[in-house]
Amino acid sequence: MAMLQDSLRLTLEGARVALEGAERRAREMGVPMDIAIVDDGGHLLAFARQDGAKLGSVAIAINKAHSAAIRRQPTGPVMEAGAPNLVLSLGLAIGSRAAQTPIRGGLPLVFAEQVVGAIGVSSGTEEQDTAVALAGAEAFGAACRAEPAEQRGFEAIEEDE
Amino acid sequence: MAMLQDSLRLTLEGARVALEGAERRAREMGVPMDIAIVDDGGHLLAFARQDGAKLGSVAIAINKAHSAAIRRQPTGPVMEAGAPNLVLSLGLAIGSRAAQTPIRGGLPLVFAEQVVGAIGVSSGTEEQDTAVALAGAEAFGAACRAEPAEQRGFEAIEEDE
Amino acid sequence: MAMLQDSLRLTLEGARVALEGAERRAREMGVPMDIAIVDDGGHLLAFARQDGAKLGSVAIAINKAHSAAIRRQPTGPVMEAGAPNLVLSLGLAIGSRAAQTPIRGGLPLVFAEQVVGAIGVSSGTEEQDTAVALAGAEAFGAACRAEPAEQRGFEAIEEDE
Amino acid sequence: MAMLQDSLRLTLEGARVALEGAERRAREMGVPMDIAIVDDGGHLLAFARQDGAKLGSVAIAINKAHSAAIRRQPTGPVMEAGAPNLVLSLGLAIGSRAAQTPIRGGLPLVFAEQVVGAIGVSSGTEEQDTAVALAGAEAFGAACRAEPAEQRGFEAIEEDE
Numbered sequence: 001m002a003m004l005q006d007s008l009r010l011t012l013e014g015a016r017v018a019l020e021g022a023e024r025r026a027r028e029m030g031v032p033m034d035i036a037i038v039d040d041g042g043h044l045l046a047f048a049r050q051d052g053a054k055l056g057s058v059a060i061a062i063n064k065a066h067s068a069a070i071r072r073q074p075t076g077p078v079m080e081a082g083a084p085n086l087v088l089s090l091g092l093a094i095g096s097r098a099a100q101t102p103i104r105g106g107l108p109l110v111f112a113e114q115v116v117g118a119i120g121v122s123s124g125t126e127e128q129d130t131a132v133a134l135a136g137a138e139a140f141g142a143a144c145r146a147e148p149a150e151q152r153g154f155e156a157i158e159e160d161e
Numbered sequence: 162m163a164m165l166q167d168s169l170r171l172t173l174e175g176a177r178v179a180l181e182g183a184e185r186r187a188r189e190m191g192v193p194m195d196i197a198i199v200d201d202g203g204h205l206l207a208f209a210r211q212d213g214a215k216l217g218s219v220a221i222a223i224n225k226a227h228s229a230a231i232r233r234q235p236t237g238p239v240m241e242a243g244a245p246n247l248v249l250s251l252g253l254a255i256g257s258r259a260a261q262t263p264i265r266g267g268l269p270l271v272f273a274e275q276v277v278g279a280i281g282v283s284s285g286t287e288e289q290d291t292a293v294a295l296a297g298a299e300a301f302g303a304a305c306r307a308e309p310a311e312q313r314g315f316e317a318i319e320e321d322e
Numbered sequence: 323m324a325m326l327q328d329s330l331r332l333t334l335e336g337a338r339v340a341l342e343g344a345e346r347r348a349r350e351m352g353v354p355m356d357i358a359i360v361d362d363g364g365h366l367l368a369f370a371r372q373d374g375a376k377l378g379s380v381a382i383a384i385n386k387a388h389s390a391a392i393r394r395q396p397t398g399p400v401m402e403a404g405a406p407n408l409v410l411s412l413g414l415a416i417g418s419r420a421a422q423t424p425i426r427g428g429l430p431l432v433f434a435e436q437v438v439g440a441i442g443v444s445s446g447t448e449e450q451d452t453a454v455a456l457a458g459a460e461a462f463g464a465a466c467r468a469e470p471a472e473q474r475g476f477e478a479i480e481e482d483e
Numbered sequence: 484m485a486m487l488q489d490s491l492r493l494t495l496e497g498a499r500v501a502l503e504g505a506e507r508r509a510r511e512m513g514v515p516m517d518i519a520i521v522d523d524g525g526h527l528l529a530f531a532r533q534d535g536a537k538l539g540s541v542a543i544a545i546n547k548a549h550s551a552a553i554r555r556q557p558t559g560p561v562m563e564a565g566a567p568n569l570v571l572s573l574g575l576a577i578g579s580r581a582a583q584t585p586i587r588g589g590l591p592l593v594f595a596e597q598v599v600g601a602i603g604v605s606s607g608t609e610e611q612d613t614a615v616a617l618a619g620a621e622a623f624g625a626a627c628r629a630e631p632a633e634q635r636g637f638e639a640i641e642e643d644e
């Protein structure tokens with residue numbers, strides 16, 4: 001037990017690596033997307049609406065990212081015995097006042113088994129949204145693994161300033 | 162008939178007995194939980210988010226407790242012939258502006274057949290949430306029964322002051 | 323620059339140290355209070371409504387804590403040249419959809435120059451609320467300084483389980 | 484009269500030019516900012532929260548941009564005889580359900596006398612927010628003027644098809 005625990009905080013630079021990975025995948029697919037990156041408290045860090053992406057998906061992309069962050073799991077319906085539980089899925093969406101969405105396309109950003117943020121994608125089908133979110137999460141994970149750990153330390157930050 | 166009736170009011174101390182009973186059960190299960198205790202008007206008295214419990218379940222735990230208190234019954238879907246009635250369950254959630262949730266995990270706190278408050282638990286499955294809420298309600302009931310009645314009396318209060 | 327930065331996360335145990343420090347001060351003052359503790363993302367960790375505290379202050383205490391956390395500063399009116407700027411103070415409250423309150427009684431919880439959470443207190447005057455919040459923040463700071471740093475490490479956490 | 488008029492639409496690339504201009508100015512000032520760019524309908528196109536900027540300013544930056552876009556003018560209090568009119572300033576904020584903010588830091592993005600979008604900045608003082616928004620708007624204007632018109636033209640589009 002302890003009053004404080006060591007933790008990792010997602011930076012704007014880290015958020016942009018995830019954002020760019022997702023944008024690239026959306027361009028390859030030819031489906032313009034709304035893409036949001038939030039920190040582990042669900043607060044927006046970076047956002048891009050690609051030309052042609054739906055206006056109505058801006059809030060949904062942010063909501064998916066927020067939802068995946070504060071629930072520490074991908075967005076989507078609650079499944080029971082292989083089928084979506086409608087009461088639970090929609091009940092959670094209503095009960096959380098839309099802080100949880102039962103629509104797929106939100107994924108946690110994970111490093112060293114810690115959820116440090118999330119990506120939310122909207123404007124295509126659920127499959128397209130999820131594929132683009134996955135590309136963002138994978139680009140983020142690959143870049144994190146390539147980054148020397150000492151770059152994250154408080155000393156390193158102090159030296160920079 | 163009478164203009165006023167004797168009643169029992171849940172205290173912070175009583176709320177904490179329920180909270181601790183629920184926390185203990187969650188630790189035994191290894192599932193960190195968001196746990197809320199409200200009074201008989203549905204107003205928050207005590208809350209704890211155990212380390213690792215979902216951020217997105219904070220509002221849901223409070224909502225479950227609130228819902229169980231103001232409806233004087235456990236939360237959950239409206240059942241008809243053994244199956245949840247979707248329109249009724251979700252319609253009540255929407256129509257009450259989320260003051261009633263169709264998700265299980267909210268239970269009234271009862272003493273001497275009077276609902277004096279409620280407990281709401283969220284972050285696990287509905288079964289886990291309900292088991293933890295039940296442990297809180299049982300710890301509360303056991304402690305109430307063990308308490309000499311004169312400690313609650315109006316005379317006792319006057320003597321104290 | 324880095325994708326992730328080292329950070330500190332407030333635990334339930336740490337939140338309760340702040341809560342108890344505030345409760346103690348409120349009892350000494352004879353003014354029952356609503357007291358909320360949130361993490362650095364503004365999410366509720368612990369809450370207590372002392373017997374006799376106002377029901378209408380539950381949401382305000384939580385709002386003050388949330389506001390102090392997400393703005394990294396005490397709550398209160400925006401001051402200019404020694405006087406409150408009304409347009410700015412109320413404009414921020416409205417524009418943030420009440421995520422910032424211009425009422426005093428919310429204070430950040432700080433360790434090693436990092437805001438790790440916040441405390442919000444309501445039910446008395448602004449001066450009383452602030453005094454109780456300060457007692458909570460001071461109790462938290464004192465306990466943090468007394469805690470060996472190695473208790474916070476990831477290894478220590480793993481060893482506990 | 485005509486049923487349709489030629490118009491200019493802000494792209495993600497254009498939004499990012501404004502965003503980068505604002506980010507650069509904030510770094511020079513040493514004040515991390517929340518920066519939002521919206522199109523002429525007030526819909527979010529691009530957003531960045533610089534490391535250390537307030538979480539509580541995310542919604543305010545977006546609100547300022549939205550407000551400047553849909554009102555085609557800088558955000559700020561309604562002035563009368565050199566002083567802010569409180570009732571009007573706050574009344575508009577409330578009456579518009581926070582779609583108009585009386586806080587400065589939102590500016591239209593203009594080209595060829597057409598408002599094509601807006602920038603909103605928050606996390607510093609009103610003066611700092613406005614200076615950073617201005618840098619973004621100026622970077623946008625300079626890049627627009629430097630861009631050959633035929634890149635935007637309807638002729639160019641028609642030639643492509």
